[in-house]
Amino acid sequence: MPSPTMPDLVSSSAPVVLDTPLARHVLSGLSRQPRTLSSMYFYDEVGSRLFQQIMELPEYYPTRTEFGLLSRHRAAIAAALTPVDGAPLHLLELGAGDGLKTKILLRELLSNGADFTYAPVDISPSALQELSQSLSLELPTLRVQPLTAEYTAALPALSQVPGRKAVLFLGSNIGNFLPPDRLTFLQQLARHLAPDDRLLFGFDLRKDPRHIHAAYDDSQGVTAAFNLNLLTRLNHELQADFELEQWQHFPQYDPLEGVMRSFLVSRRAQQVHVGALGKTFSFAAWEAIHTENSYKFTLPQIEALAQAAGLRVQEVFTDEQHWFADVLLAPAE
Structure with a gap:
């Protein structure tokens, strides 16, 4: 990715405040070309609710498909x-x-009398x-x-936990990482694992591109609202003045x-002031902010990724259509 530059940034006299990860990220992401913001910041309270709605949409197959395969293979996975x-x-x-x-897995483990503790990790309180x-x-x-x-802040605690550790990364979250970051993340994770530890990762598999595109551009506009909510969050948390009607959601597969990309596109030339940064950013008409990657995988790609990270594929669980896979990984021997 190009080094940050500031060709379209106008400083104001307001004091610069960079006391949160979000503020630092926005300064970096909007000061570079092309502009980019991370999808990890989609999930404020409103964003989390919108994603719940997305998962119920007829076009959004990943949640429904993975739910079915977990139900089908729950005993074997547990x-x-x-x-x-x-x-x-x-x-x-x-x-x-x-x-x-x-x-689904928690109920199966409880019914089997397993001695376990569940530690959910999320950036949304x-x-x-x-x-x-x-x-409860x-x-x-x-x-x-x-x-x-x-995610990365939770990894060091793994080495302090007695007994077997099993890390779940369900959904298609691993697909949001760029390939180099994906490998680095898995390598960091592998370093905290003992030989008996396990990983269960969800991978969205490649399929008809039309099905993939529809999942990120639904007819009801919920995905568009989810993407645009990122700007609303910046307005609320960083005192920005994005006018949402001047931006549009644009997905492209x-x-x-094998990657679905989402963008926020400026409908006109405009300037946006971010009060918490004391900065004003200029956008050209139809200039885009890249907000999300969602990579889709083949099984050979998953095998190669695991090997490069010091892991091995132990078992693959898929749905009947082979649209999605939950893959059990273990440290390489």
């Missing part, structure tokens, strides 16, 4: 995660969200609070240790690279 010697299991989930799919409340009602005997953090 058995693969559970230590054979009866040792305690620490189940850490990165990007837990509402736990809809994870509850409200999402974790809602998840904890629902778990639906699965009152479950031991829960929620952690509000970014590249079948050669």
Whole structure:
């Protein structure tokens, strides 16, 4: 990615305040060409609610498909995660969200009498609070240790946990990483694993490009609202003055690279002031801010990625259409 430059940035006399990760990220992302903002900041309280709506849309196949395969393979997956010697299991989930799919595995583990603790990790405190409340009602005997953090901040704690550690990264979250960052993330994760630890990662598989595109450009406009909500968040948290009606959601799928990209496109030439940064950014008409990557995979790609990260594929669980895969990984021998 090009080094940050500031050709279209006008400084103001307001003091610069860079005391949050979001503020620092926005300064860096909007000061470079092309402009970019990370999808990790989609998930404020409103964004989390919008994503719940997205998962219920007829076009959005990933959640529905993974839910079905987890239901179908729940016994085999639970058995693969559970230590054979009866040792305690620490189940850490990165990007837990509402736990809809994870509850399938949690119920299976509880019914089998597994000795385990569930530690959901999410950057959204409200999402974790809602998840904890629902778990206390639906699965009152479950031991829960929620952690509000970014993914990488949760990794060092892994080495301090006794017994087997199993890390869940469900959904298609791994597809949001750029290829170099994806490998680095898996390598960092692998370094914190003992030989008996396990990973269960969700991978959205390549399929008809029309199905993929529709999932990110639904007819009801919920995905557009989800993308645009990022600007609303910047307005609220960084005192920006984005006019949402002057921006549009634009998704594009590249079948050669197997990546779905989402953008926010400026409908006209405009300037946006971000009060918390004391900066004004100039946008040309039809200039884009790149907000999301969602890579789709083949099984050979997954094998190669695991090997490069010091991991090995132990088992692959797929749906009947082979649209999605939950892959069980272990440290390489």
